[in-house]
Amino acid sequence: MSSYATQTSTDVNKSETTSLIAASKVNGTSVYNRQGESLGSIHDVMLNKRSGQISYAVMSFGGFLGLGEKYHPVPWNKLTYDEQYAGYVIDLDKRRLEGAPAYAASDTPDWANGTYGGTIDRYYDGITTI
């Protein structure tokens, strides 16, 4: 699939050689839906700084939606790593993305406000992990 070529070779090599990946390399990894369409890439991940567990992947869909850079936080447990794609897969169609919680690249969401994460969790609640 030609869209795979958009991944950096570094990400691909890392993902093929080990189950461990540097956080700095996760950023930029491509995300696909069940149909193999590229949905965008991971801009950053939100970690629980005590447990060290990723809570949310902050995905960048700007390129795909053509609406300028926007960040969509997605619950990490909805993403599944796929060796074949050397990227993450989520059962999400492009239409649903358009209504998903998002913020402009120039903004910073109020993660300290517990209701923010809750809003994200509820939006993706119906998504089945692949």
Next chain:
Amino acid sequence: MSSYATQTSTDVNKSETTSLIAASKVNGTSVYNRQGESLGSIHDVMLNKRSGQISYAVMSFGGFLGLGEKYHPVPWNKLTYDEQYAGYVIDLDKRRLEGAPAYAASDTPDWANGTYGGTIDRYYDGITTI
């Protein structure tokens, strides 16, 4: 403690306002020992790309040891986040650091080789989590 001033205000603000922190902000967070001595900072974190759990913090002690930039992978579960320090604390003295597994900034360890992580785990096995 004056060494706290070496942290970026961004890291401090993030850590004080929420238990969630962007992976890109974890990098650079200071690490202290039980005596409050600055041991260095987090250069990067190694994630299990499936579970999204941090396995190792890659710490930079170059500045402190004065031996040029060297990276020391430390098992994540040995680090404890401390709100007072707005950083991580580990029960590790500077001497023990000098003998710890490390690699030069120009190298990349063979994370794919399971024995590498095992070597790190064994070295820090005696360290009690604070």
